Amino acid sequence: MDAIRTLLEDDDVRSISRRYFISNGFDGTLTSIGVVVGAYLSGVDEGLTVVTIGLGAAVGLGTSGVWSVWEIERAEKQAELMRIERAMLTDLEGTEVQERRKGARKINAVASGIGPLIGIVLPLVPFLGHGVVFSLLEATLVAVGVGVALLFTFGAYLGSISKQNWIVAGVRMGLAGIVVAILNLFLPG
Amino acid sequence: MTPPIRRVVLDVLKPYEPDILEFTAAVADCESVDGVNAVLVETDREVQTLKLTIEGDDVDTDVVEGTVETVGGSVHSIDQVVCGDRLVEQSGTPQDR
Numbered sequence: 001m002d003a004i005r006t007l008l009e010d011d012d013v014r015s016i017s018r019r020y021f022i023s024n025g026f027d028g029t030l031t032s033i034g035v036v037v038g039a040y041l042s043g044v045d046e047g048l049t050v051v052t053i054g055l056g057a058a059v060g061l062g063t064s065g066v067w068s069v070w071e072i073e074r075a076e077k078q079a080e081l082m083r084i085e086r087a088m089l090t091d092l093e094g095t096e097v098q099e100r101r102k103g104a105r106k107i108n109a110v111a112s113g114i115g116p117l118i119g120i121v122l123p124l125v126p127f128l129g130h131g132v133v134f135s136l137l138e139a140t141l142v143a144v145g146v147g148v149a150l151l152f153t154f155g156a157y158l159g160s161i162s163k164q165n166w167i168v169a170g171v172r173m174g175l176a177g178i179v180v181a182i183l184n185l186f187l188p189g
Numbered sequence: 190m191t192p193p194i195r196r197v198v199l200d201v202l203k204p205y206e207p208d209i210l211e212f213t214a215a216v217a218d219c220e221s222v223d224g225v226n227a228v229l230v231e232t233d234r235e236v237q238t239l240k241l242t243i244e245g246d247d248v249d250t251d252v253v254e255g256t257v258e259t260v261g262g263s264v265h266s267i268d269q270v271v272c273g274d275r276l277v278e279q280s281g282t283p284q285d286r
Contacts, residue, residue: 010206084204087235090263097204097261 003103013104016073018161020112022154024065026173028119029154030180031057033147036123037184040140047130047139054124061116069112070105077101123147148177193247195276198269200230201239203262209239215260216241221249240268244276 126142152174159169
């Protein structure tokens with residue numbers, strides 16, 4: 001636990017993890033909005049079917065997030081270690097420097113996988129209430145709303161850490177969700 | 190019996206991470222070490238050079254060097270050693286001028 005805490009206090013680990021989390025979370029949320037709007041327009045009549053399709057996308061994007069970052073960071077961190085080894089004229093195998101990079105890679109990969117999971121699963125939640133709380137149209141509209149709110153949160157968070165206006169940053173990101181929903185309306189069929 | 194080492198000054202090369210705080214704390218954590226003074230001597234693109242002044246009643250230099258290596262550093266040279274029953278400071282001579 002101490003090792004994880006130390007890694008999470010490291011600005012580089014936090015910064016890289018944050019990028020993967022937000023970037024893949026953004027992908028996941030837009031995918032989810034696309035799936036729910038597309039499913040509604042295609043005439044899917046069961047909320048649970050939409051959830052199942054969405055979970056398929058979540059598995060795909062979640063796995064992609066973890067796997068790709070695992071490999072990307074393996075290469076990046078190995079290259080970084082080799083640069084330091086060349087500068088130090090020594091082998092850093094088994095040292096804390098190498099162990100720390102291994103730990104950082106795990107945190108980067110987990111953050112990268114969690115982003116799309118949250119981004120896809122949260123907008124699907126209203127479909128669990130189909131037939132009880134919402135009609136299919138209502139569930140779709142609420143799902144788009146949840147997705148846009150999530151994108152707004154990502155943007156507002158990025159705005160707050162970079163001292164931008166968090167509302168403007170949030171609106172900029174949230175707008176993407178509305179654009180995707182509208183673009184889906186023009187799909188053939 | 191070998192006289193105890195009271196002070197050892199090391200020239201150490203280390204990567205930026207772990208930083209000087211963590212690095213010094215790791216060395217100070219060695220059982221035979223009472224205190225450590227770390228001075229940043231030089232900063233390069235990938236590495237830093239530190240001068241570590243380590244004191245204790247009987248500093249175990251093998252353990253200290255092992256710790257330095259474990260945290261990613263490398264001892265370039267031992268620049269000063271003070272050993273014996275008491276701490277003896279370097280005395281000035283006319284040649285020092």
